Amino acid sequence: MDQERADQNFTATAVVQAGRVVVTVSGEVDMSTAETMFRTAARDDVAAATLDLHAVTFFDSAAIHALLRLAEHYPGALTVLPSPQVRRVLEISGLSTQPWLKG
Template sequence: MDQGGAPPVFSASAELDGDHLRVRVTGEVDMATADTMLQTALREPAERVTLDLRGVTFFDSAAIHAVVQLAQRFPTGGLTVYPSRQVARVLEISGLAEQSWLHRT
């Protein structure tokens, strides 16, 4: 929803360390940016992915879908997600708060 201000800031960056990909996401993850987050996490071949969402301020159903896709891609402990307070709340409401990949700090 356009409220006349500056566009929401979104960024997704990745750093590969051996077989471990660390993806840091900031800003709003919604239907316009969720696929970019997903593609950033899948860009490099990795056995483990850490998705750092602690800088995320908004998280919608498209973002949830992207995280679920990652969880399916890395089913045996290969995915770790660090949520912001907002992301944790959305995942709680959606019934995903008890997933083994979700790590609250």
């Protein structure tokens, strides 16, 4: 299990289960924390990833960029579980119909 804390309002914790990394992110994902979210999720020892963003309260363009990089890293094998705030940002940015976006 990994946990990195870029600031007081952000955590990203990873657990590997049956070839899938499950990353739980909380707090604000912005230009100071997006790379940490990406590095926590982008692993070479698994084939799939779930990004649980239910506890994310802020998501900016740097976070969107990191999310798109994860979609490239796990083609067809990424699942994103958004908070209402994240879903709204993805709707505004035109990404709400991506196959990796669930719930």
